[in-house]
Amino acid sequence: MTIRRHSDDPVITALSALAPDAGFTRGELERTGGRRLRWVESATAGPTILLAAGAGDTVLDWGTILPALAADFRVVAYDRAGLGASDPSGRRLTIDSQVDDLVALLDARGPALLVGHSWGGLLAQHAAAARPGQVAGVVLVDPTHEEVMAALPKRLQLGSEVILGWIVALKAVGRFDKWLDKHARGLADRCTDDPAIRELLVTAYHASYAGIAQVAAIRAENRLASAVPAARRARATLVPPDVPMTILTATRDKPPNLQIRSAELADETAAAYPRGQHIVIDDSGHYIHHDQPAATVAAIKSAAG
Template sequence: MGSAKHGTGADAVGPGHSQGEAARARTRDGRELYYQRLPGPAGTAGRPTVVFEGGLAAGRSYWAGVQAALADVAPTVVYDRSGLGRSPAAPAGASRRLAALADDLGDLLDHLDRVEPGGSYVLVGHSWGGPLVRLAAAAGPARVAGLVLVDPTDESCELLFQPSVRRTERIGQAATVVLARLGLLGRAYRALTAALPPDAAADMRAEGYTVAMTRTRGRELADTAGDLRALKQNPPGLAGLPVTVVSAGRVSPGMPRTVRERATASHAYRARQSPHGRHVVLPEADHLVLTTSAAELAEEIRRLLV
């Protein structure tokens, strides 16, 4: 599936970019995924690499604050799924359902295995990235040292199967498309962008709020209920891997108190399914835990590294 291609032209990042050196990994069907890697400190050979997986249509830049907080303990990798950031879109008609996204993450891990053989990984997934990293871990548990699920979407939350959730998804997608076409989408996320290091914030403003992103978002929303139903019917086996589930303690737009409580209950359930499960509520975080409580989230990831 090819070796690393370091950044040139549109891929180039400035020296000392907060998210690391740029490269590309090839998927099994020939697509390329853009990623950045921070090497971590000297003297940590053999320590797992932390690989971050974003939520719905969320690219690599969201993770910059958490990456920075882990720079003194382990290597970290962030990447863009196809159609996000600097990764070209998948061909028309190619699945962007959850299982296909998990296959892509597996391909990225295969690539990293070839670049540095013998390594292991802590997979960190936010929101829709939570079930995604569970699927990827189940496909290759021997190379996974642990999982951190960050305010994840979880199929044990029955609320997610309600028709009202599908309506909310459709309305949210339509609004996102309109705001992107008007060039206003970034304004809705100004606080999020401002919380990032300056270089990652610049990348986010340039790449994170585009019409192209909304097309990818629509494809990832194709059948979330079907994807969650598939997880219920065939739960990913995690072979006793350590699993930390992090819940937000505050409400946020689209997640009022009743929804927040049900989501948190589903997170507690998910942690109980692992013999090495841990459930943590971060009281100052809202759903965007990775920016509203980046340092606290980093501490939970550290627990699986040291």
């Protein structure tokens, strides 16, 4: 395990400008085959929070809440295999392989409060079950659930697969980067009003998806997140640990029947934990930490005690 300042890392540069008092550094954890798993970490003296982003997302996706969290907590956020500055896994992605990486980071930087968004929320549940002694609690931000994925209308499933099928080709001809720039600027606008810091965030975002392999990792993760049978098998063996658990769910951007089903599954998930609770965040889409950052931070701080 190595921790470096990495002043030439555009992600560290952007996050240091966004939260100048946080003292962000870059860490690298060596994994199977010599590949490196990259994370960023604040220098704050406080309890540790470990952030796991959604499918295809990197540490930058947490930019809307990182400054507020880093004021009171040692924040660790990582790029999964193949994304951002983390090396590709060199093998087919599975739920087990992604949970293993998260558990290794938890072992290295924990104990911690695990916070996972979307796909990261599903991984956080499995990591907490694997290492209950390293987990102070779990916060799930509109987490992926395989039964919601199973209930998606066929047209939405087909549309998603068409996009994923073309995403690498779009990167090769430059079309992906145009979409990425728009997405990056939208996120940067949510993070800060400072135009100079916004540009640093956009530059860091482009660096995080500069190569074909990084874009291929987006496709691989999203396909894994849609693999309902594998997720069902994994959940069948999941034993929720006796740790505080909070699940946050969104209130919009889903078809009505899926909104209802998502709420039902969130209630079931919370009930499976001895100290589980379900909180609905008003006026929020799937990226709750983007739409309602203050409410997300408040929930995380409350979970951290």
